[in-house]
Amino acid sequence: MTCLTRRLILGAGAAAPFAFMRSPVAQIQRGQELTVGVWGGAQERILREFVATPLEQQHGVKINFVLGGTPERRARAYAERGRPSFDIVYLNIFESRQAVRDGVTQAPTDRVPNAANLYPAAKLGGYGVAFNPVTIVYDRRKVDAPMTSWKDFWRADLRGKVIWPTYPGAQGTSALLMAAKIWGGSENDIEPAFRQIAALKPFAAIQGSQDQLFTMFDQQVGAASVEFGSFTRAYAEARNPNIVIADPTEGQALATNVACITVGTQKQALAEAWVNLHLSPECQRAYAERIYYSPTIRNLDLPADLRAKLIMGEEAVGRLVDFDWDVVIRNQPRWSSRFTREIAG
């Protein structure tokens, strides 16, 4: 009690003049450096154009990109918990929610003005910057009828032609959870999924990345797989018009790219300004036009032909299938071990 009182008095006295500020580093200062861990390629180019350059010009700050794959970035952020060298890391849907739970990155707040426009599904585990749902993709020449349901993987004409995605990983996680859902299970009852997926064996192949899947489609190794619709659309339009991106009746599986501000960053205000620009209509439009990532904000209108290729509007976003990611994360080691033993290998 004494201790509490003393701390209260001291704290109140010391904090009083600064009550209008959250912390001494809560304002952007000229010369600050922001370190962002993100993927390379088109995403780096869009971010430099719509986020980094405006920030540098407006505030006289410097933005450092650390390019890499998600696994290394995540491992680094975990190793540096509380004293991060990154101010922002980009993660996927379940990694981001796990990172918040593990105290590695911050939960979203209203201090980012544009976050007010986010769909609720994109405001968990950080700031969702793109919907990138996972769905069924197939080669129309290799199936007897269009695929309209996740159950179609178990059709007789697809026997031995399925290219299953590896687990864990965004695609493999979605595929496993959707299989559980349609076969009477759920994330809390995964048994039906493993049983039914094992019944699909032999697989034409197991794919570990989109590039690998596209090569398999090029070589006509198999008929159908589970993949991000966005990339597959770019692939289908560029070089393989036989590939169809299905919109199954049970819905597409929700997946997001998430901007996560690290716990312990010394540049809170600058990091929030970064996220705010990433959620601006201009940046979101560039993502949609260049790589078919669906916007996570509600205040963006796009031409009808582009809208048709994306997930847009309350109703469409509401149809995306979400899961209890806490359960999924908790079970990941067990499921991964089962997948390696029962499905792959």
Place this chain on the structure above:
Amino acid sequence: MNSRAAAPLLATPYLLWMLAAFAAPLGVVALLSVQESPEIFAPLSFIPSGVQYTDLATDPFSRRTILRTLALGASVTLASAILGYPIALWLTRLPPRWRPLGFACVLVPLLTNVVVRSLGIILLLAPGGLVSNLLAFLGLPRVNLLFGWFAVGLALTQVFLPYMVLALYDVLEAQEKRLAEAAAGLGAGPAVTFFRVTLPLSLQGLRAGLVLVFLLASTAYVSATLVGGRQVMVSGMVVLKEGLEILNYPAASALAMVMLGASVLGTLLIGRAILLATPWTVGRAPRRLPALPPALRRGLVVALEAIGPLVSRLLLGIALLLLLFPLVLVAVSSFNDSPQATVAQWLGFTWRWYAAVLGNERYLGDAWVSLQLALAATGVSLLIALPAALALARGTFPGREALAAFFMLPLALPGIAIGLGMLRLLQWFTLLPAFLGILAVHVVLVAPFMLAMLRASVAGLDRGLEEAASGLGAPPLRVFQRVVLPQLAPGIAVACLIGFLISFGEVTVTAFLTTARLQTLPVRIYAEAAFSLENTVNAISTVFILVTVLLLLAMHRLVPLDRVWRR
């Protein structure tokens, strides 16, 4: 150089570097492997627990994975040796001015991106691919060799074959040509000459090649992931999965340590076998094997001589095809007007990938960083590996083979595990200047390769020349400068070439250590590939292959790749 007592001293710089830059991450991995809790934020316990190892030993899946990985490593090693000899002999027989181009052919797989190389394997083995079409043309049934152990083995053989060839090249090049002539004069045909003269005299180089390829093949996982279609599980993949996806560091570390142990055992076995086959290097009398009956022996010799030349030509053809196939693919793709790199169909001609690379200062900046890093890493590695090679090849001190095995440890520990170990040391690592920190790690990764190769070159030196120089009154340093170094020049050149390429292309460990202050070109390419592999990667490979050819031509003028005085 002649003082035997000084031999262990020569290995000291290398030993110190290992202790400073490698013992720490290795110690971390070892400590992680004896943790009981797989929880990532659990405080490190210094009371060792064997639970991770018990789990490994009692899990049939893990046991199977380890054994299969070792079997894969052994098969790839054997295949590389069988394909490596014809290529290495072909290189030594090329006219000197064509040798740089010959070297460039051998190095193609090391200069191309792994994803693109894997596409080459897929195009070869797919149901509608080259091999299948060839079989159909010959009236045989079509086969699907893709996504299995064969495909993985072939992919690994392709990328590790260059190490075998270069390890063999210098010892074969240094061989006295008159010995083969003498054998021929005594009635031996080419096959018998190869088995009775060339092969035994090249065993030091073969040892280097076997060790390098075995260690690389039993820790590799990227090719297995790409062409194994995830139906092939190797232990490197499991380390990656447990460590980076599940974040179970203790399980990943324990598996890495088991693989380390198995690899060291493999290295020692290879060393032992070569020692048994080369008794003269330690002054022992050769073991006499029971002789075949004369009739059988004559029959065998006739058969060998009949099929030998044919088989060696066939193997040379297969090996060259395997090495050069990615070149065709990469060069053609780099002009292909397709946004994705892994495209097997032609969509139109364009220069834009070259424009994107050469006009982008970020690529050029990263390439400059990589170049400086690779040059520095190669230079430092040479300075510590050459004395160590002299110590290991000439010293007869106790524990020599154990020391040699310890020096090879960085190759035996999967790269991912080194990365995980470094993560724990990150806060100390980042205190170092960025360049120096990554340089220290690159030297650890590069020096073992250079040591293995230089050791074989030193073992092949003609001691008589040094003794003659000493006898004529030259002090040791002068003997080293005027007699030893010129003889070693081709071996040093080849070792530096390999060291440079490994450092320039390293991504597995560097990806963990990249900071805002320092980024290398391969890490940039990897980061782009993680999103979508663009065709710029093929333009980079093509530019890089051309630059390598030019560098080889230039190097050949400065440090000839053959022994000039023999021409």
